[in-house]
Amino acid sequence: MTNAKKKQPLAHRPSLTMADLAELAGVSKITVSRALSESPLVNVETRERVQALARKHGYKLNVSARNLRLRRSHTVAVIVEMKPSSGRTMWDPYPLSLLGGISQELTSAGYSVLLTTRQGAADASVQAADGLILLGQGVRQDAVRLYDKVGLPMVVWGAAGQGGDNHIVVGSDNRQGGISVAERFLSIGRRNPVFIGNPDHPEMAQRLFGFVDELAGHGIKPLLLRRDDFTLESGIDAVRSLHERKVRFDAIFACSDLLAMGAIRALVELGLSVPNDVSVIGYDDTPLGASFLPPLSTVRQNWQEGGILLARKVLAMIHNQPVTSQMMATTLVVRST
Amino acid sequence: MTNAKKKQPLAHRPSLTMADLAELAGVSKITVSRALSESPLVNVETRERVQALARKHGYKLNVSARNLRLRRSHTVAVIVEMKPSSGRTMWDPYPLSLLGGISQELTSAGYSVLLTTRQGAADASVQAADGLILLGQGVRQDAVRLYDKVGLPMVVWGAAGQGGDNHIVVGSDNRQGGISVAERFLSIGRRNPVFIGNPDHPEMAQRLFGFVDELAGHGIKPLLLRRDDFTLESGIDAVRSLHERKVRFDAIFACSDLLAMGAIRALVELGLSVPNDVSVIGYDDTPLGASFLPPLSTVRQNWQEGGILLARKVLAMIHNQPVTSQMMATTLVVRST
DNA sequence: AAAGCGAATGATATCGATATCAAGATATCG
DNA sequence: CGATATCTTGATATCGATATCATTCGCTTT
Incomplete structure (x- = not known):
């Protein structure tokens, strides 16, 4: 034998x-x-x-044997929405420090992380998981709906208000981020602010709403400048177009640091001083922003902590504990712009 | 019902x-x-x-049942070495586009990706996998040895020459990268090049060797300037120290784009012209490098393709096909520096 | 027409773990 | 001292899939 x-x-x-x-x-x-x-x-x-x-x-x-018998897998699937919806390739640093937080938290809770990059339909392997975490651009509600149907505990990273029957949402408090930028502009006496970003993107829409609402309370209505790409070039282009149209502005709230840096570069080229003539605030607190000349003011989101929160929420759902959607506070980092 | x-x-x-x-x-x-x-x-x-x-x-x-019966798991574990060994947090964009490639390739081959962030000892969950992919800084050979003992097919991302009994290595051809930079410097008549980086790091050591060997063939011996941090500040600091020591140099090969950008900034501050007085070449082709002023020359590694290659190799090993270590070619991207 | 063959399907055992229920050993109690 | 409670251990069934071997049926072959 x-x-x-x-x-x-x-x-x-x-x-x-x-x-x-x-x-x-x-x-x-x-x-x-x-x-x-x-x-x-x-x-x-x-x-x-x-x-x-x-x-x-x-x-x-033998994990398979145990899982078969116990009818659970001790696994959480993380679905990364691959379709780059707006120039951000999903594989850039931000959503990925999310992954770091998630992985750290789940691993130490004895769970495994199944990484899935969705390309088309829902992956079958997802079925085996005890819970789902969906990381996307926030633009694509179809993905959320698709995975909602799977019927597993699910936590989605994104903007508030997208909560559905079977899932909750965790995200950065974009509205508050927008408000904090508005407050800053108001406090330094700016009266003609511009918002650069893509309002079709739910997270950015929240930033815009917060920004607009706060300013409205002081009788100010910002100019909305739509830009779908979040690149340096796009930022340069935005400012140039403002200049060509002879728009008067003294403050820019850009939805990404790259946009902001592009904007600043264009401003400098046009002979304008930052922040004396125009104040600029970006979003994300890219590592490079701090080293930029001049050092960039920005809104920081704590991605890693977000990942940890996502993980904790799925685990709670898996264990049938009560959970609610939650937005994480952002921090306004004031540097020199 | x-x-x-x-x-x-x-x-x-x-x-x-x-x-x-x-x-x-x-x-x-x-x-x-x-x-x-x-x-x-x-x-x-x-x-x-x-x-x-x-x-x-x-x-x-029911995947568990099938896996139990078939005695395999259709899963590859990706182990991400968390310990940041040199200022690069592992969760920065580069190794992560690797993850993208890996995930894409394995998923479409019907395999699942189990993401593990190693913190201490080898994770038990790894045992369940059919194969391993180890992503690390390359500095820590202990991790390689640890997982070698698990006895599963394994592919390590790193510098060549680290191959072991049970695993093969896939990586970017750092030696060739170094050579290509040397060739470039030679072709534009530079005679006093400086290398900035950390030679304890196996991948960077390869770059250095290639660089030194190629230059040696033309009777030139570069200056080695050791820097452990790969930040903008570190680059600035490096150039300043060269200046203080009154070193004569007309070319810099920096082991990361950030170092290169820092160096350029310091050079400009010192009143030197790039590339007229000093030519600078970075490494990695960071998205920002192209938008930098002046646009940065750099060595590009194709991370995503590396991920795909890693995945293919593990799969081949799992299926008992013959495989060998492989280094991927790099591309010298000449812009304005 | 008997034998032989291939196509299609099924009965049973098995992968390695755990839940359930039963049972033996020892201890405690009235 | 007999009875009940407690502690410790084991026999068996089960989770859901697949491998192996057996079986049935229709059709060709001589």
Whole structure:
């Protein structure tokens, strides 16, 4: 018997089972199972003997078997929406520090992270997970709807107000971010602010709303300048178009740091001083912003913490604890612009 | 029935099994299994009937059960070495477009990606995978050794020459990258080049070797300026220190774009012209490099393609096909510096 | 017409773990 | 001392899929 087992060519390591361990320890499989899972049902002495044996022989639990029996997988699928909807390739640093936070939190809770990059339909492998985390651009509600149907606990990263039947939303408080920029502009006496970004993007729309509402309270109506690309070039182009149209403005709220840096460069080229003539505030607190000349003022979102929060929420949902959507506070980082 | 289904708080959906499908179709489980896996053993008519039924009722394969039976998991674990060894946080854009490539390739081959961020010892969940991909800084050989012991097919991202008993290495050809920079400097007549980077880092060491060897062939010996941080500040600081020490130099090869940009900024502040007085070439082709003023010359590594290659190699190893380590060519992108 | 063959399907065992229920050993109580 | 409670262990069934071997049926072959 044992012999037969050893004989097979086994491309994969022999890895012994609980049955093998049981034989070694002179007890039954079930006792081994209990011993390894710290069950109080087994005698302390037996438990330690079994555990020692398991360590000694390098026993590895067969996860598939356990998952089959327990009807759960101890796995959370993270679905990354690949379609770049607006020049941000999804594989840029930001959403990915989210991944870092998620991975860290789930791993330390004993869960595995199944990474999925959605290309077309819902991936079948997702079905095996205990819960879902959906990372997207926020633009594509179809993805949310698609995965809502899977019926698993789900947490979506995005703008508030997208909550649905079966999922909750975690995100950065974009509205508050917009408000904080407005407050800053007001406090330094700016009266002709411009907003640059893409209001079709739910997260940016929130920023715009916060910005507009806060300014409206002081009788100011900002100019909305739509830009779909979040690149340096796009920022340059935006400012040039303002200049050509002879628009009067003394403050710019750009929806990304790159846009902001482009804007500043264009302003300087036009002979305008930042921040004396025009004040500029970006979004995201890119590492480069701090080193930019002049150092860029911006709104910081804590992505890593967001990832941790996402993970905690799914876990809570999986364990049937009550959870609610939550927006995370942003920080206005005032540097020199 | 339907009612009951809808009513339960659905912690878990009922999800039918092959046995259920078998009954519905009036055949046996095996036939269902074969039908769904496109086996030629079943009648075409039966197969289609079963498949239609499966679709209609939303049948989902129980992955755990299949994996248990087949003794494989259709999963590749990607281990991300978290310890930031040199200021690069691992969660910055580069290694992560690797992840994108990996995920894309594995997913479309029907494999799942298990994301693990190593914090301490080898994660147990890794045991369940069919293969491993190790993404690290390259600095830490201990991680490689640790996972080598697991005995699974493994592919490591890094510098060549680290190949071990049980794994192969895929990486960017850093040596060639260094050579190409040297060639460029030679072709434009530079005679006093400086290398800025950390030679303890295997990948950078390769760049340095290529750089030095190529220059040596023309009787030139570059100055090695060690910098452990790959930040803008570090680049600024490097050039300042050169200046203070009154070193003569007319070319800089910086091991990261940020270092290069910092260097350029410092040079400009010192009243030197780039590239007239000093030519500068960075590494990585950061998105911002192209928009930098002046546009940065750099060495591009194709991360995404690297990810795809990593994935293909593990898959090949898993299927017992012969594989070898491989370095990917880099591209010198000459812009204005 | 008997034998032989291939196509289609099924019965059963199995992967490795755990839940359930039963049972033996020991301790405690009236 | 017999009975009940407690502690510890085990036998068996089960999770949902697939491999192996067996079986049935129709059709060709000589």
